[in-house]
Amino acid sequence: MSFKDLQLNRPILRAIAETGYNDPTLVQEKTIPLVLNKKDVIVSAQTGTGKTAAFALPILRLLFDKQDASKKGKKIRALIVSPTRELAIQIGENFKNYSTYTNLRNTVVYGGTSIEPQIDILKKGVDILIATPGRLLDLHKQDIVNLDYVETLVLDEADLMLDMGFIDDVKKIERLCTKEKQILLFSATIPYKVEQLANTILKTPERVEVTPNSSTSKNINQMLYYVPKRNKIELCLHLLRNTIKGSILIFRRTKFGVEKLEQTLLKNGYKVDSIHGDKSQNLRQEALKNFKLNNINILIATDVAARGIDINNLDAVINFDLPNIPETYVHRIGRTARAGNVGASYSFCSADEKNYVKTIQQLIQFQIDVIDEHPYPLDPKAKPIIHKSKKTGSKHKKGRKSAASKKKKKRWY
Structure with missing residues (x-):
């Protein structure tokens, strides 16, 4: 299968070709048609399987017909929530590359850096926003971000997001978007709490599983x-x-x-x-x-x-x-x-x-x-060191005399 078979249009196909990709990966093959059909999707795929393009490409295709609004008239129609700054930046770079031949604008917002430049870009209007949860909610509180027009919400690395304690933020962000939106949930693994989250916010989702989580490369x-x-x-x-x-x-x-x-x-x-x-x-x-x-x-x-x-x-x-x-x-x-x-x-x-x-x-x-041949082998009988906490308080049992008081003392009587 080639990217042409996935109903992507010419400007996007041209950008894909320039990034050096010829054929879609398995996760892209399975996910892109579902996203283009406006389905909610749960994708279980590890890093390195090409999953960013699996949501970036169809989102750009879906938004392509609405791309010509003036900059000021642009509304956030796709929101990608990412747990870490590095990931958000990386996703932003992918969107930038794939949207080269469109008029779609995207930006990335994250904490740990000045908020002012991010506010300036958002005020000019963007179609696609990539954000970490904390900074997104900050900007929403300040009325800088309006999520009333979000058509597609992507939760990337959902398992990590929940491990980092973002569950309440994620639920809040989901509620701030429109009810009619499409939700795409990507996760390296689908533990119970990710399953629970999916059940509460996704509508009859399609599932895509790429390579079981237990496989390691033969290479x-x-x-x-x-x-x-x-x-x-x-x-x-x-x-x-x-x-x-x-x-x-x-x-x-x-x-x-x-x-x-x-x-x-x-x-x-x-x-x-x-x-x-x-x-x-x-x-x-x-x-x-x-x-x-x-x-x-x-x-x-x-x-x-x-x-x-x-x-x-x-x-x-x-x-x-x-x-x-x-x-x-x-x-x-x-x-x-x-x-x-x-x-x-x-x-x-x-x-x-x-x-x-x-x-x-x-x-x-x-x-x-x-590998046994190295200068610092572990004794096979070595037991793990258990650090016991030092007990505080008196070392004497209650009601017992201390060692000092047991010594014969001269009494005054």
Whole structure:
């Protein structure tokens, strides 16, 4: 099947051709006709399957006939809600590329940056708005954003949106739009709470499922290193010196962990940067840009900060901390070996993460190769360190004499 078979018009087909895509991906093939038929749709597809185009292209086609309103007369007819700033920016870039030969205008609004320039653009009028929940509701409160004309509402990365605590915001945004709108819900996984949300706001939705969430690419060489927690940084340095080369994405569970590893690698002369929630938007964009331009070859990230980010030609992924959700492992390593390339993943497992390995292997139905030949092996009998909280208060049982009072004291009587 080609894009021409999907009832897209010439200006959009021309823009697609210029971005270098020839044939639609599976998720695009299945989703685009449903969107053009004005159906509500739930799409379960992972990053890297081309799902942004699966909603961007049909939305542009549906809005094409209404594109010639004067700038001031433009109303927001499509609203895309995205959990993170990086994702919103990326979606905005896609819309910009695909709408090159139309008069449709789109803009992106997100928090962590000045609101004034965003207000100026919105006042000039846009057809398509891509937004993070918090900033969107701020702008609505200030009467800058009017959602009365929204025909299509897209909830992208719904599972992440709910994990980040945006459920009430999402429901509020849905209520602010017209009742007649079409809703498209995209999610890497469909856990119970996403299912619940879909049941409350979608009308008899069509379902599109692309590749089960448990599949990992055959082109990824997956390796597992058992290592004491205290030696993970040494093991990482050892592998970077001797084994892992090229562009590398390292995942850590916490922002503090990201910072700590970044400082160590910088001290050891590596070209490295990081993205996490506490960094300003500009710094995060700068880090991504430098990584894509090969000014740095190592990027350290938390899962939330890295979700949905398109990084092509990635040579290796290091799971410095193993994820406690097995699907997250699939997302992480799926960033390498894209578009038929070969990649590698290196996972560090300490004693308290052994259970995570079990659940990951059950999900992917695959035994990950264990590499024993390294300088920091984990003692097979090592038990996880359990940190007990120090009890406060008296160390003496009530009603008992203290050691001091038991000593023979001279009495005055």
